[in-house]
Amino acid sequence: MQTVDEKTKELIALDPFANILGIEVLELKPGWARSALKLREDDLNFLGMVHGAAIFSLADAAFAAASNSFGTKAVALSISIDFMAAADPGDELFAEVELVSRAGKMGCYNMQVENSNGKLIAQCRGWAYHTDKPFEE
Amino acid sequence: MQTVDEKTKELIALDPFANILGIEVLELKPGWARSALKLREDDLNFLGMVHGAAIFSLADAAFAAASNSFGTKAVALSISIDFMAAADPGDELFAEVELVSRAGKMGCYNMQVENSNGKLIAQCRGWAYHTDKPFEE
Amino acid sequence: MQTVDEKTKELIALDPFANILGIEVLELKPGWARSALKLREDDLNFLGMVHGAAIFSLADAAFAAASNSFGTKAVALSISIDFMAAADPGDELFAEVELVSRAGKMGCYNMQVENSNGKLIAQCRGWAYHTDKPFEE
Amino acid sequence: MQTVDEKTKELIALDPFANILGIEVLELKPGWARSALKLREDDLNFLGMVHGAAIFSLADAAFAAASNSFGTKAVALSISIDFMAAADPGDELFAEVELVSRAGKMGCYNMQVENSNGKLIAQCRGWAYHTDKPFEE
Numbered sequence: 001m002q003t004v005d006e007k008t009k010e011l012i013a014l015d016p017f018a019n020i021l022g023i024e025v026l027e028l029k030p031g032w033a034r035s036a037l038k039l040r041e042d043d044l045n046f047l048g049m050v051h052g053a054a055i056f057s058l059a060d061a062a063f064a065a066a067s068n069s070f071g072t073k074a075v076a077l078s079i080s081i082d083f084m085a086a087a088d089p090g091d092e093l094f095a096e097v098e099l100v101s102r103a104g105k106m107g108c109y110n111m112q113v114e115n116s117n118g119k120l121i122a123q124c125r126g127w128a129y130h131t132d133k134p135f136e137e
Numbered sequence: 138m139q140t141v142d143e144k145t146k147e148l149i150a151l152d153p154f155a156n157i158l159g160i161e162v163l164e165l166k167p168g169w170a171r172s173a174l175k176l177r178e179d180d181l182n183f184l185g186m187v188h189g190a191a192i193f194s195l196a197d198a199a200f201a202a203a204s205n206s207f208g209t210k211a212v213a214l215s216i217s218i219d220f221m222a223a224a225d226p227g228d229e230l231f232a233e234v235e236l237v238s239r240a241g242k243m244g245c246y247n248m249q250v251e252n253s254n255g256k257l258i259a260q261c262r263g264w265a266y267h268t269d270k271p272f273e274e
Numbered sequence: 275m276q277t278v279d280e281k282t283k284e285l286i287a288l289d290p291f292a293n294i295l296g297i298e299v300l301e302l303k304p305g306w307a308r309s310a311l312k313l314r315e316d317d318l319n320f321l322g323m324v325h326g327a328a329i330f331s332l333a334d335a336a337f338a339a340a341s342n343s344f345g346t347k348a349v350a351l352s353i354s355i356d357f358m359a360a361a362d363p364g365d366e367l368f369a370e371v372e373l374v375s376r377a378g379k380m381g382c383y384n385m386q387v388e389n390s391n392g393k394l395i396a397q398c399r400g401w402a403y404h405t406d407k408p409f410e411e
Numbered sequence: 412m413q414t415v416d417e418k419t420k421e422l423i424a425l426d427p428f429a430n431i432l433g434i435e436v437l438e439l440k441p442g443w444a445r446s447a448l449k450l451r452e453d454d455l456n457f458l459g460m461v462h463g464a465a466i467f468s469l470a471d472a473a474f475a476a477a478s479n480s481f482g483t484k485a486v487a488l489s490i491s492i493d494f495m496a497a498a499d500p501g502d503e504l505f506a507e508v509e510l511v512s513r514a515g516k517m518g519c520y521n522m523q524v525e526n527s528n529g530k531l532i533a534q535c536r537g538w539a540y541h542t543d544k545p546f547e548e
Contacts, residue, residue, distance in 0.1 A: 076189050
């Protein structure tokens with residue numbers, strides 16, 4: 001399977017949590033996704049820095065999309081995030097995720113978050129459990 | 138130091154990202170905090186489940202508060218989250234964090250997220266870098 | 275099931291890698307284990323400190339035993355280790371592991387490594403995939 | 412600094428724990444290293460599989476060498492390992508590590524473990540704390 005059907009993309013685009021944060025899934029292929037977040041005032045923390053949880057949410061949106069792109073539902077078991085550099089308030093961030101390994105129902109995914117200049121902001125790694133349940137039901 | 142001064146608590150309560158999500162820091166002691174999130178429709182993902190990034194954000198809010206409770210600024214280096222059970226939409230979640238170990242500027246913190254019945258929803262672990270910069274400036 | 279049968283314990287005690295390092299599983303209950311390592315010269319690194327991989331190996335031995343204690347084979351998907359304090363060369367270290375959560379074939383385990391005074395040396399967390407294959411075959 | 416001095420390489424090659432396991436650091440550049448392990452009977456676990464802690468030890472040897480390659484001592488704060496595929500008993504494994512990001516005293520390193528055919532066996536990520544103490548003393 002080389003493409004993700006439009007219905008799946010439409011359902012993923014309705015994600016309420018991503019929408020409240022302004023996170024958008026830009027591209028989606030089986031096991032691969034790219035998401036974007038235009039940073040707003042609301043994405044700052046109490047120190048005036050871009051909030052780590054906003055960066056995590058961006059990466060997680062890509063992860064959720066990619067792991068649910070195979071026609072069946074997947075859920076996250078674990079995600080780790082490592083912060084490489086601070087992001088600039090007002091910048092736009094991009095997350096890219098790829099499936100690294102799939103063994104049975106388990107998939108391991110790597111995520112990278114970069115700023116608009118391609119600077120590495122964070123790395124993440126996550127495990128998804130791929131169920132047998134069809135994605136669209 | 139056994140208590141956190143009111144000015145620090147007030148600044149932490151202004152966290153824009155936590156506020157947009159409705160996350161509240163309920164209690165704060167040096168190296169320890171408890172946060173809460175009443176789940177809303179906006180906290181769901183495209184599968185209709187409570188979003189992992191909402192759960193992460195709740196834990197991270199407690200972590201950020203606790204690591205910034207010593208009078209100097211701290212930033213997160215890394216956080217891992219492991220999902221133990223699905224949360225119920227409409228429930229209220231609580232996160233508790235405690236400092237496990239401090240060596241020089243490095244602090245390691247454990248977080249637990251539970252639902253309103255005390256059921257374990259997620260575990261997190263994070264490292265903070267404690268700077269010398271005063272928290273209130 | 276409240277106990278682990280003797281045959282399982284005997285097979286686990288034959289672990290070649292644990293034996294070469296002198297790691298012993300002291301106690302084993304379903305989903306729970308305790309292992310020990312008397313530190314030797316060979317457990318040091320090139321800085322003269324107790325090697326992180328020796329500490330990891332001790333925790334992993336307990337994890338492997340506990341996750342294989344239910345009558346079926348289990349394999350590790352991921353393990354993270356966080357070092358809390360340096361261990362003293364010549365001391366004895368103990369690792370304890372417990373199953374925190376089991377959902378289907380996935381189990382999440384927490385490990386703690388302490389020295390002979392009960393001081394926390396390291397924390398670990400791991401995921402095991404529990405297969406259907408009988409442990410003894 | 413583009414090369415690592417010979418004295419540093421010699422001290423790293425004396426690592427007792429790596430030597431007992433037969434792990435060798437093949438190449439070392441500042442922030443980068445490659446290590447190898449010819450798998451032996453002793454590297455198996457009680458299931459007859461290559462032991463996860465042997466794979467971890469190989470990656471950690473590269474990480475320790477790379478993080479101690481800058482002329483000052485470094486210690487590991489945390490390491491996570493994710494297992495991608497089983498290794499074949501009798502094969503040779505190789506680990507490569509690179510520094511991804513350095514901020515002040517903190518360095519984040521990525522490790523990959525591959526078999527002799529270049530198949531990905533495990534991924535690791537670790538944080539090192541870079542002290543000011545000279546490596547050779």
